[in-house]
Amino acid sequence: MGARIVNQGVVSMDQHNVSPFNALPPVVIALAVVIFGLELMFQAATAGFLGGQGGLAWRLAAVQDYAVLDAVWTWMISTGQFPVEHLVRFIAYPLIHQGFVHAAFVVVFILALGKMVAEVYSVAAFLAVFWISAIMGALGFVVLMDSEYPLIGGYPGVYGLIGAFTFLMWVRAEAEGSGQLRAFGLIGVLLGIQLLFGLIAGEFGRVVADFSGFVTGLALSFVVSPGGWRRMLARVRQR
Numbered sequence: 001m002g003a004r005i006v007n008q009g010v011v012s013m014d015q016h017n018v019s020p021f022n023a024l025p026p027v028v029i030a031l032a033v034v035i036f037g038l039e040l041m042f043q044a045a046t047a048g049f050l051g052g053q054g055g056l057a058w059r060l061a062a063v064q065d066y067a068v069l070d071a072v073w074t075w076m077i078s079t080g081q082f083p084v085e086h087l088v089r090f091i092a093y094p095l096i097h098q099g100f101v102h103a104a105f106v107v108v109f110i111l112a113l114g115k116m117v118a119e120v121y122s123v124a125a126f127l128a129v130f131w132i133s134a135i136m137g138a139l140g141f142v143v144l145m146d147s148e149y150p151l152i153g154g155y156p157g158v159y160g161l162i163g164a165f166t167f168l169m170w171v172r173a174e175a176e177g178s179g180q181l182r183a184f185g186l187i188g189v190l191l192g193i194q195l196l197f198g199l200i201a202g203e204f205g206r207v208v209a210d211f212s213g214f215v216t217g218l219a220l221s222f223v224v225s226p227g228g229w230r231r232m233l234a235r236v237r238q239r
Contacts, residue, residue, distance in 0.1 A: 027123045028114035031130065032107045035154055038095055039103035059096075066092040067150035073142035094134045094154040106154040113161045120168060125224035132220060133160020133213040140212030147205030155206070156213030162187055163217025167225065187214055 042062070045055030068089050076082050097103035118126045137156025141147065166187055191214075194207045 024111060024115050025118035025123075025126075027126050028111060028118050031114065031127075032110050035095055035097075035103060035110070036107045039097055039100060043100060062096045063150055063152060065089075066096050067152045068093050068138040068141060069150055070142050070145070070147050090135045090138045091131065093138060093152050094131070094157045096152045097154070098152065102153055106158055109158045110154070110161070113158065113165050116168065117161050117164045121164065121225060128224055129160050129164050129217050129220050130154075130157040133157050133163065133216040136160075136216040137209040137213035141205050141209040144208050144212075145205040147203065149203060149205060151205065151209055156209045159187075159190075159210040159213035160217030160220070162190065163214040163219070164221045164225070166214075167218055167221035171225075 041050065042059045044050045045058040048055065051058060065085075066089050072086050072089070076086060097106065114126070117129065121129065134154070134157035137159065138151055141151045141156075166184055170184075191207070191211060194210060195204075
């Protein structure tokens with residue numbers, strides 16, 4: 001079963017490793033265009049090309065309306081009210097970024113990792129990994145942390161794609177009979193960097209959100225990847 005997943009996509013990564021941006025799947029391009037397009041809109045508004053004087057406050061208004069906030073979550077839990085305008089924050093926040101550099105890095109990760117994942121997963125599975133990971137990242141942020149900062153940006157969803165990529169590398173290592181722990185090398189390095197920045201900033205909310213996204217993307221891959229559910233059942237029966 002693992003070999004079949006490899007044949008459906010992981011081996012193809014070797015065939016295209018000259019450029020990770022070669023023949024990008026349409027769903028990856030669409031997601032990157034939406035995120036980068038919104039950032040360009042905010043940049044144009046800040047520069048005064050859109051919205052006039054009001055355009056200067058577009059990004060701030062978007063953060064106020066769509067960022068995941070611990071205070072809003074606490075209010076919802078304490079009152080038992082879950083209005084749509086607050087629930088939508090968990091879906092919309094990955095599209096809002098702090099600035100050009102923040103959005104650019106997210107887009108680069110989506111193009112590079114998204115290509116590898118989308119070549120194996122269906123369009124629905126790819127989008128599910130990104131957005132469910134983002135939602136679970138936001139839940140980890142508000143449930144496990146008490147942060148005063150807003151959570152915005154696509155990194156929790158990107159870390160979900162890293163989880164899916166780790167799953168593919170793990171399956172590939174299993175099929176080749178090589179060390180499977182090497183599949184976790186990328187996430188180990190990235191989380192190490194995240195922890196370092198968290199120590200410097202004194203704020204670990206985003207680290208928790210990103211790690212929650214990674215765990216979600218990895219776990220979802222056992223279900224939504226080609227043959228994933230059957231493969232998991234086969235491993236359980238072997239035990």
